Amino acid sequence: MNQTLRSFLYDPVRARILYDFLSATASFYSIWILFSVYETSTLPLWNGVIYAFIFLLWCAFFGVYTRLRLVHISVKLTALLCVCVCTIVSLSFFTSSSFFLFLVVFVTYIAVSLPRLSFAFTLEQHGDFVHSTLGSTHLPILVVGGGGYIGSHVVEQLLKEGYDVRVFDTFVYGKEVLAAFAKNKHLELIEGDISDMYKLTLAMQGVGAVIHLAGIVGDPACAVDPVLTRHVNIISTRILKESAKAFGVGRFIFASSCSVYGAADHVVDEQSKLNPVSLYAQTKIDSEEELLHDTHDTFHPTILRFATVFGHSRKPRFDLVANLFVAQAYNDGVITLTGADQWRPFIHVSDVARAIILTLKAPQTAVSRKIFNVGDEELNKTIEHMATYAGEIVGKNKKGKNIRIERAQTRNDRRNYVVSFKRIQQVLGFHHSISIPDGMKEMYVCWKDGIYTKSYTDGYYSNLETAKELKTAFHSKQYQRSHISIMSEIAHMDTARSTSKQKKKLN
Incomplete structure (x- = not known):
């Protein structure tokens, strides 16, 4: 043929x-x-x-x-x-x-x-069978990246809704993130990487839908190693997509980002021209295209472009602007403000998980091959607004001193966008349930109660440090032998060239 x-x-x-x-x-x-x-x-x-x-x-x-x-x-x-x-x-x-x-x-x-x-x-x-099955929660929902900042919220809410949940994750942060659900008979954990085909096959068998949250998130983390970033954020999405199709899994929810809009001087929506100003945003666009351009009839991807996420999670992050400001205010008494007049849309991490489940429950025809911005117009704020909120909520740092806001030299960050969320409101009836002050107050209480046991600058709370660890593992010989990756392909080509040269010498 x-x-x-x-x-x-x-x-x-x-x-x-x-x-x-x-x-x-x-x-x-x-x-x-x-x-x-x-x-x-x-x-x-x-x-x-x-x-x-x-x-x-x-x-x-x-x-x-x-x-x-x-x-x-x-x-x-x-x-x-x-x-x-x-x-x-x-x-x-x-x-x-x-x-x-x-x-x-x-x-x-x-x-x-x-x-x-x-x-x-x-x-x-x-x-109809799939929809009724998902509605009655018989088939497990596969949450790829379920051990992370957003994923742990998604797992919790799915379990509360009565779904069987299968988490597929490398568990870089440890399985303790999901320890509260360890005895729940409706939860299954599979440790592995998307490019480990054996583990991926185990994870994909018999699931009713895929929620793809895995990836390297954030501009600084993505800049650590562009090859690693493209593998984790684009190649892995392609592998996951093909696996879902092979196993007949139609519903596929992909976590994208409003960062794809980059810099805009007008309100942007799902139809607006994309203007990525970072590798992170570009990988999200490439992954969206990978999914939406697939012509398979039984494959029904939905793209969710998250606003800037904030709030407490079982896997906390303090490299997010709102979370960082609260951490700085409580621990240092000084909030370092850069890009004060830049606009961003914000959304609480719990509301992000709720939006994902609304998408999962929605009729297939309403969400298939659709893009939704996930957020709320009321939470479009400038960075200065966020610093002010944090200062007012914390009031005094852990030593009893008043909070100061110090303006630093603006970093080379051109992102600036106000986002419309009318589509998700009209189609899924989604509105935020947790305000910015309430979300910040929750984190402030966690600091006071000693929930966060490490310094907010610790690598555990930062995607940047995690990316550095992943880089070392990604370029190792062991990873190349056991995983499908860009590096394994390069190694294969190098071996082929070496073998060819040796044959020429022998001849």
Whole structure:
């Protein structure tokens, strides 16, 4: 089988085009043979191919292979009917045998409609099964990165909703993050990396949906090693996507970021032009495209672009602006303010988890291949607003001294954007439930009560330090041998070149 034929057979859109072309051609020649026996007035034999091409051109014009590919079957059949009418009109200039032309087009319509009807019926039955299964929480939900800052909240809320939950994570921070749920019979933990195909296979078996939270998050962390960042944030997303398709898992929720908007002087929404100003944002865009451009019919990704997250978590982070300001205020009594006039959207980590579960519960048609900004217009704030909130809430540091805000030289951070969240409000009914002051107050209480036992500058609380540790492991020989990675491909090519050179020397 040559590569061209393989590309048609294994791509759903190209396969449809090939099938429709063959159906139109076969229909023409079937009627042509029939008329040749009983009639003498027909189109020349070679016109069968021209007929098939004209049929495909009208299909393309009406969007049968593009914008109408995922619509309801009734819309598809109506579009195909319009295609047939236009095909008859186009070919009526070449023949006076209108009855012959009508029969050809009628048979073609039946030939191209029946498989679509059959597939739609099967998909509808399967879709109802999946939706009811997810609704009754029989199949586990796979949370990739469930041991992290957002993931631990997602796991907690899924368990409260009665779902069976399977967490797939490297557990860089340790499994203690989920220790509170260790005895819950509805929770299963699998330790592993996405590029470890054996572990990924174990994790993906029999799940009802995938929530993909894993990745290197934040501009400083992503800048540690661009090759590592692209592997973890893009290549791993592709691997996870292909695995989900192979196991027939249709629902796929991907954690993206409003950082993709970069710098904008107007309110941005899901339709706005993207303007990444960092590697982190670019990897999110590339991953979104990887998922949304996939043409597999039973694969239904949803992209959630999170606002800047804040708030307490079982896996705390103090490299996030709101969390950092509270930590600085309580521990140092000084909040270091940079980029005071830059705007950001904010959202509490618990609300992020709630948005994910709303997406999971939503009808497939409402969220399939859709992008949602996750946040609330009320929480669009400047960095200075956040510093002021933190100073007012903490009041005095742990030594009883008043809080000061010190303005530092602005870093090279061009991000500045105000985001609209109308789509998620209208489609999913999502609004924030935890305000910025309430979220900051919760963290302040945690500091006072000794919940955070390490210094806020400790590497445990920073994605930057975690990225540095991952870099060492990623470039190791052991990782290259046991995982699919960019580095393993480079190592394979280097080995091939070395072997080739040795053979040349021997010869």
